[in-house]
Amino acid sequence: MAWAPPEDKQFATKNFALRRCLKWLACDIGSFSGFTVVNAVVRSISVDEQFPAELPEIERARWQTMTVYQRSLAANRIKAFVGWQAGELSLADALVLAKLSKSRFYRLAAKWHDTPNLDAVGAFTGTAGGKSSRLDPLVVNALQAVVPEVVRLNQGSSVRRLVNLMKERVKIPEDDLPSELRLRKFVEDELRRVSATGMAGHAIRFDCTAIDIPQADRRPFIMFAAIDTGTRLVLGVAVLESATAIKGYAMAAADALDRIPSDFGGLSWTDRVARIEITAGADIDPSMELVESLSQRVGALVQLARAPKRFGRYLRRSVGDGIGRILFTPARTLTGDAAPNTKDMTPWMFENAQGAVREAVSAYNKAILATLTDAVSKPVPGELILALKHVASQ
Template sequence: MADAPVDLETLLMRPPTEEEARSWAVLSPALRTRAVDRITLLRRWWGERDGLTAKEAAAMAGVIPNRFYQMAAAWKRAPGLAAVGAFAGTPAPRSPRIHPMVNASLQANVVKVVADGGGKSVEAMRRRLEELVAADLRARQLAETGSSGAGPAIPSPTVVRAVITRELNRVGEAQLLGESIAMDCCPTAMRSPAGEPWALFAIIDRGTLRILGTSVGSLDDSVEGYSLAARRALVALAPVGPSLGPWARRTRRVDMVVGRDEAACDALIARYGNVEGAIEFKAVTRPRRFGSMLRRYVGERMGRVDLRPGWATAAPPMADGDPAFARWDAWERTDFEAQAWNETKVIERAAKGHERPPDELVALIRLLVGDGQIDPGTLR
């Protein structure tokens, strides 16, 4: 096959363009063979895959998965030699390198420009961003040379618009479900029959402020508490039934408030760090951590569940007449109030996202579920 002559029109199933014909004429036999193999692979990818995964296809094409996805998308848009990277000749012109000082100013100022942009057009934001960058560069030049003369050049309007578009996309992604997750635990006013405050464990979506899962337990065993909350979250992430979406394309980070079982939490995070495709999963260990994210994203209370972060150090004695809750009853209340909270957090805008949760989030939730050594007898 490698040495057999290949008719380009037969390969493409259409007459080649002039550019394709010129490129094919100067390709080496090895590059022609690679082009044939990739075209065959992409036709299979967009046809009968027969269980072919992207990872396997990327290996067959000799590229990383991200590059294969780009190649597949290019082929779907316009099947041809360009889609499989088979053009020969002069290399594509490289974009001019942006001066590091200019790039730093662009990245620093674009966040503010987009945040203040409101309903402004990209063009209006471009002009504002260029103004801020120019001011930065003049100040830097004056400080370093004592002159406000010409310094590094600001890139073309097309490049500046691209910087703004990336930031707009980042902001939009951050408002979708699953992009950033906060896991928190905090004592509540609900007491166990023994008088100990039940701690609320919650898995919170930062972008939408929705609560994906809750449980109650003890700060002495937060691994178990989060495991039970993760079981509830799996219901929200399940691939059946209505989607909570729109979901983000991927999960960027997860922060977990560590209970008093710090060694067990450290071991859990270390184990997760060895998982293929692990995302940023950070422990929150500062002294006044309990309830810090719940209060930030939910408030001082969640319906009838009152947070008592100060009780993590010492809870007051239980007064006469104070109600006592079996663990299951306390958990049932938190579930009800979390659902009521979520009903107030409907995504009203026409957000563009995915129907199903990011794979990274599902994998982490499953790991949390599997790590909790749960005794069913403690739930009542």
């Protein structure tokens, strides 16, 4: 008598052992225990359960032990990572598909980029059905607050050392801290986040601020910059007499287009730009128009900073309080006299101010590049060049 699989799809889906048996019986194996099986058709295996082509073959055995939910989650996250890295999916669509927060998406995407396997997609987290011990939310918040600084200020240190430094920095009694394994996960997650966001071109910021070089009318010159947040390099720079963002950023973008091929071509550039942030100048409406037009031309998230204390915020985060001997004085960007560190209010000619800023930026970039010598060279993303050309054309 010929045996046929049950038509109840829900039954076949839930019963894992039966599904594996049916898959085996789907082969034309002739006779088994007195029953004859001829080309049994297994209709209950869904498309979501198919083994993804992006995974290495060694993961197939592990894939077969996963639940239906885990397989579906893993497959969708692989599609999200591959699509986002190839520029075929926007970040927003990839986040929905992967069912991840932005920060965790970046961490797992970096892990997938380095080692494409099932561990990288995080599909096992929270799906095993067991009840895990909960951490004190206050302890978690305290650890998350200090781990970025610990990692940033101790590059190259081992995970074990970073864990110990984090424990010292957080100042929580040892008995109240999570296990060593959990602490290592905090550090490893931050290292993966830095890996995902630290590549050149991942996020670009346009910023402007007054500097401590006086003009003839005692007002300070204004510096405009295009900053790469991952490497902290100043890709392009410009100087103007006023905080007219459209003109200043156009000049800085043009300078970046000149510098990238000659100075930054050997960097490990990201596959695509994820975010572009622009500080509005005194010309807020044209700045908003620039953001809108740029958003229509690139797939990256483009945002405008227009808070009253916006000037120099991005520069100070990436570069510091100044560059070379030139100090940033953001509070004087729109009004007020220059505030030179030397108290010397002798006015500078425009050409001299511009030359001094360019020289300081070149020396700063040279020092940064010296720390990036181990990076594997990757091409500059076309989306970055497109964005810079658009800004430069304004």
